[in-house]
Amino acid sequence: MNGNLKRLRFKKHKHAGNVGDRPGTINVPSDALKPIISVYSYNKDELVTCEGKDIKTALKQLNKCDNHTHWIKINGLGDAELIEQIGEHCNINSLVLEDIANTHQRPKFDEYDDYAFCTSRIVHFNKENEIINCQFSAIIKDNIIVSFEEDHTDRFDAVKARLKAGKGAIRTAGPGYMCYALTDTIIDNYFVLLAQIGDHLDALEDKLYESADKTIMFDAQQLKRTLIVVRRASWPERDKINDMIRSESPLITPEVKLFLRDAYDHCIQAMDLIENYKEVTSSIIDLYLSMVSNRMNEIMKVLTIISVIFIPLTFIAGIYGMNFSRQDDKGHILPDNMPELYWHHGYIYAIVFMLLIAVIQVFVFWKKGWFNRL
Structure with a gap:
């Protein structure tokens, strides 16, 4: 990481819709990106992929590969009609569709009669050193998992590489395992973000000992705000994984629960790191004030x-x-x-x-x- 810490900026999300709207109303933000649909149909023997911009692409792939597990990956939520069509095809409750479009949900896992719904927060730095806090949503049903992301950034290259390699349980363990794999990747990205924050803290400490100035206090406070954002994402994520482990849904098999326990441990480790870094940022601020x-x-x-x-x-x-x-x-x-x-x-x-x-x-x-x- 660059020792010169840039000013951290926080991306602001606009709430879509109006106060008092009917529950289940799908309100897409005006600045939402148009969706790009990628479909990955896989079984033990093969992986079939395709891309498109409408629901017809996904339906065609599903009809073509009827004995496969399907991962429908949607990047961009700028099409309310597409979300409604997916809801109609999979018989999804309108409240779930509303939560998909309203990108301010906390991480959670909800069970329904024949499907499950979960959300997570994807937190990372962009190239301008801006903290981005995006929502990831997924619907799990039968042999289908439909994932929704706010932007066009592809953050699951590792999962796709595992699909192409065909090793392990990712092709055979069903959509519940795919949900675990995506959730585990999101948690792993927390460690990448925390490593960057740790580098920033090391640079701040070096600067504090060499030539302390008031920018140290401002930068430390910005990092503390960033850690609060990550903490707000990781703490509910722990509860969400715990709910998945305790779930009695057939979509979350005992094999998947075994892997989820490992993801739960990773989430706890990330939370410990967050708390430690928060103490370090407070110590840096206190030390600077003491030096002054x-x-x-x-x-x-x-x-x-x-x-x-x-x-x-x-x-x-x-x-x-x-x-x-x-x-x-x-x-x-x-x-x-x-x-x-x-x-x-x-x-x-x-x-x-x-x-x-x-x-x-x-x-x-x-x-x-x-x-x-x-």
């Missing part, structure tokens, strides 16, 4: 020593700056009015005396060790 406070104390100590040295000198200068007259208006001598003002070399005596006082004070401060602590 200590630096201010040192400056105040120097100014205090200088002031203490000049207080008696200022006092002497003030005494002899009063200039009371030695004689009255009739020429009579006033013996009590500063005879030193008429001494020969009186100015030199005063300067030497003031210098002697300053030297004595500096010597006393030095003996006390005050200068060693500056």
Whole structure:
């Protein structure tokens, strides 16, 4: 990671729809991307893939490969009609379709009569160092899993590579295992994000020890906000996986539950890392504030020593700056009015005396060790 931490920006999502809309209404945001549909039909012997932009592509593939398990991957939610057509084809409740289009859901797992629905949060940095928090949704039914993502970024290359290789249980364990594989990939991406945050924290600590400035506090606070976003995604994800493990749905087989326990452990590890990094960011902020406070104390100590040295000198200068007259208006001598003002070399005596006082004070401060602590 680059040691120079850029300002972190948070992508803002606009809520679609209006307050009081009928439950089950599909409201697609105006800036939602048009969908791209990829279909992966697979069994133990083969993998058939195709791409398109409408439901006909998926239906044609499903009819062609009737003895396969199908993963319909939809990137982009900018077509409400497509979501409705998928709902009609799979007999999905309208509330589920609403949750797919409303991309502010927390991670969850819901069971229905003949299908299951789950959501997750995909959190990552983009090229501009902006934290992106997108929703991933999936419908699991019979031999079909339909996944929905907000953008066109392909984050499941590893899963597709496993499909092409045909090794392991991914081709034979059904759509429940595919849901696990996608969920596990999302959790693995949390570790990638946390590794980037860890690099940022290391760079901040190095900068703190070398040349601390106020940008450290701002950057640490931005990282803390990022960790809060990741925490809000990972904590419900743990509960979601736990619900899948405890599920009695035939879609989540005992074999899949065994793998889900491993994903659950990974989620717990990510949560521990998040909490540790949050403590580190708080420590960096506290350490910076302590360093600023200590630096201010040192400056105040120097100014205090200088002031203490000049207080008696200022006092002497003030005494002899009063200039009371030695004689009255009739020429009579006033013996009590500063005879030193008429001494020969009186100015030199005063300067030497003031210098002697300053030297004595500096010597006393030095003996006390005050200068060693500056």
